[in-house]
Amino acid sequence: GEDVEQSLFLSVREGDSSVINCTYTDSSSTYLYWYKQEPGAGLQLLTYIFSNMDMKQDQRLTVLLNKKDKHLSLRIADTQTGDSAIYFCAERKDNAGNMLTFGGGTRLMVKP
Amino acid sequence: DTGVSQDPRHKITKRGQNVTFRCDPISEHNRLYWYRQTLGQGPEFLTYFQNEAQLEKSRLLSDRFSAERPKGSFSTLEIQRTEQGDSAMYLCASSPSYISYEQYFGPGTRLTVT
16 A cells, blocks of 8 residues: 555564564554464454554564654564564554555564 | 355456355454455455445445445455456455454455456
């Protein structure tokens, strides 16, 4: 989606932290999401953050939201080989009903 | 609790043929969404149902595409006179009315038009 941008690729070593970044353009976004997609599979909802929050932590996942810069990040602590996948950032806009607008995805490769 | 299911998982068809896909949402989820994902891209919204009512349609949903959810449970997406540009993964998602901002996706139907 042209409204949501992500870098294409990230490579990390097993055990390191991964940080996947996303920028969005619409300040009216109410919810921002991270989804994970493994090869040939659908999308798995990992976590989401409401726009009035700036941080959310869920086990190994930490989401940071900078509304001023319209920047969202997903940090995965102690990255494992099973975390290798494509990660999609998505936004739900306040004035766009129930549709989600997705970024193009970041492919995370975890090396043993 | 089973997740969203889609059938078939893969479909190969010749250009000009009609195809129909089915989506079964999570039980008691009253909202159902269709998205399309082309290779190397993120999903793009196609349409949305609340119960049996189709409430939103994207400009991507040309007149060759039609979606139904007749009894407010499963949904079908039909593509008539398929074109090679229709080749994509078609994803279905559902959400409950009480947490409408959470969308849970199915495994998708991969369509290849030859």
